[in-house]
Amino acid sequence: MNGGDLLALGPLIALGLTAVVVMLAAAFCRNHRLAVALTLAGLTAAGVALVCAWPLTPRQVTPLLLIDRPALFYTGLMLAAALVVTLLSHGYLEQQPIGRREEYYVLVLTTTLGAGVLAASAHFASFFLGLELLSVSLFALVAYPRTNPLCIEAGIKYLVLAGTSSAFLLFGVGLVYAALGTLDFARLAAAAAGGAAPGLLILAGVSLTLVGIGFKLSLVPFHLWAPDVYQGAPAPVAALVATVSKGAVFALLLRYVGQLPVSQHAALFTMFTVLAIASMFIGNWLALLQQNVKRLLAYSSIAHMGYLLVALLAGGRWAPAAVAVYLTAYFVTTLGAFGVVAVLSPRGRDADAPEDILGLAWRRPWLAGVFTLMLLSLAGIPLTAGFVGKFFVLAAGVNSNLWLLAAALAVNSAIGLFYYLRLIVLLFRQPAPAPAATPPLPRLAAAALGALTLALLWLGVYPAPFLQLIRMLMPD
């Protein structure tokens, strides 16, 4: 390993170091503000390191990690998401009856580190390491408000199911290794491309790894944990689960599946198609039945992962661009929606009941405006980032003649619209007779929400500069 390798790993090293620094700082001097400031500084430093690493791409650092442009792009996206979550968490944790707040940020940092490792991994070992780093940090974060039984329940549910899915994943990796004698993605691809058809062992192995990935992405039928965990977890943590965790796994999936000839392989292609269509329809259908805002967002995120699979299946030159655009839009929107829930939350619980947002437009017009924009973006309405994302996914699907999937996406967008609009209707209802007192808006969270709203409108109205960046991710 030389200087260049270290520079390429800069973002990950900065994240790891910051986690240690925040932990030590908490050991010597407990101060919530200090922890937040250190975390923000560390995330910014990681961002700077990322810019420094950009010219070095692509670079294979050890057999485990491949630092290329997509890896850096997704790491940057997750750094930004972690930054927003930190900003949102400060005010949220101040509001909640939680004794020790500093370790929370250590866990946020290790989550992001795990996500970064996943985005850069080119080997089953780093894949598993990254995934476990991510999962273990998230168990602790979900159950962080220890006195709240709902959070503990969500944490345990996540722990048990994530453990099970890891077992499937490891079994799958074992089968692939037994068949090929390698854990390298590139060698797996070479083996799969070389033969006429991959053997039963490889197919079974790959399918089992997809169980693990499907669990993390909460694709139907591996989605059962999602609504309970989203509902139980504190709102900023739910945002983290919905964005960083899923984004990292999707970045990995893009690389993993990009190596396999999915479109030529009927069995894999059918499997992904079934997963995508089931996720879209069941996610949206169950979202229709929800009253709780966080559960609704959980089911809607299941459907969104189904939409993303359409882009992935499309393959070709458009797929990486479509996934990148859609994920960015999804990050901005989901963080914003959970952010609004977080800042509205009174002491002791999250503001996820329909009564909490009833008539919000007349009590807190700016916050309601932000929430409306986020919901419209989730529904993919023009002038918002979600529209650009949906457009790219549809374009990728149509370009590859995936008409069935594209039509399913169109139909599901209309179904989705129904429950997003229902929430917007709630926001604009006449105020309830006695409006519940909402906590004042924390300054950091307000800054985060403002930035997200601007990003959403900027991506929706003038996406050209962003698309320029995305173009650099496309294979030439």
Added chain:
Amino acid sequence: MGIQAHFAVDGLSLLLVLLTGFLGLMAVAASWTVIRARVGFYYFNLLLVLAGITGVFLALDLFLFYFLWELMLIPMYFLIDLWGHERRHAAAIKFFIFTQLSGLLMLLSILGLYFAHGRSTGVYTFDYPQLLGTTLSPAAARWLLLGFAAAFLVKLPAVPFHTWLPDAHTEAPTAGSIILAGLLLKTGAYGLLRFAVPLFPGAAAQFAPAAMLLGVLGILYGAVLACAQTDFKRLVAYTSVSHLGFVLLGIFAGNLLAQQGAVLQMICHGLSTGALFLLVGALDERIHTRDLRRMGGLWAVVPRMGAVALFFALASLGLPGLGNFVAEFLVLLGAFQVSAVAGVVAATGLIAATVYALWMIQQSFHGTAREAWKLADLNAREMAALLAMAAALLWLGLYPQPALDAAAPALERLERPGDFEQKLTKVTKQPQAPGCCLIPSSFTSLPSCKILPLIAALPVPAAALSLAEKISSRCEGLTIWKSGKRERRGRFSFHDFVSSKLTLLCFDCGYAALNSFAAIPPGGAR
């Protein structure tokens, strides 16, 4: 990506933009005293929806068109949901989902066309003039047309897809109903005329009988249901279904007469239905009910309102002298030439129109008073708005020629390929001496852009060439393509494409791929 902000206006667009501006003013007049809550946000939405509609009528880039198509939905949704009547939430959501789903199907078609064009020419673009004349397999063209037709038929609305309309129109505030009926429905008809038919002429010709059937069904079904309504506003809403059936019938009858009638019907329906909604709104503001069973004998109380309502009811039933009559007559005349059955059955819709229009007036303003209503008559603002609409309808009824002329060039381009080939054989069958150039007399009646295919069909190269030299100075809107790259646009010298292997595309009419000149030896030009 090939997306650009390409706006353009021709006679058809201009008429509809004028209508948008005019009905926008009427909508403001209708909201003057009714809207008391959240006034700023209300006018924000009103202006945004008008901006979206204007953009739809002007956009010539398909992505831009879709963008604006969707953009006009959100403010309309808020207008219905926040300022509407009792059952507004359900109506607003229904409206939004119907239009959004059909819009997404159109987006799929737009993308399909984008990639089909890109694959065949190497140029990936959403630009409408370039996409005209894309070579598609018949099956592909049929599917793509269906996507566009889904969006436009839902918006129009054609009969099986109309169920959002009565709810949305009834529950919207008065200005919302005026914009919905007067303008939003017209975007569907405009989309058919501008995009669906010219982009896929062959598939549209195949689809025409089914579309005409839907049009006739709409005329009858809308009229019959209108007769059964007791809610004044719902009644007017169902008359829209009937009137827009004429538009659909006219567009797909495929001849100039019927299509001119369809355009005129779009404008006249906007005016007459807009005025009726304004009247219902004024009445509702005063007596707080729209139930026809509780009205009656209002003429004695509010004579001015009664007289104006009678005028617009007569316009709605198609009284000669008013614009709607001219429009419906032209549509029926044109449709009769294509299918006598369709014309005859559609004409019976006029009888039903008479029934519902007269019944509406009889229930509300004539007869004996069922309740002792005390209300103010129309004030100066309302009278001014209604009289302006009445004047416009009278003008269109007595002297519709300027409107017909304005729309004609855009419509002439829509003629089916079959019609054009007929004209072509007529021209070329005329006697010609070899080496001598004959410009047929019917030539001048063809739009200039149709000339080029005609040259290709002339048997004698020399004649063809000199003919082409004569007309090349007349023919604008031509683009010369040299090995897939655009070389020059506008006026050109005929030798430009005789001397080398070039493809000519005429963007004015969408007639494409005219490279038979390559067969002509270069020396033949002199």
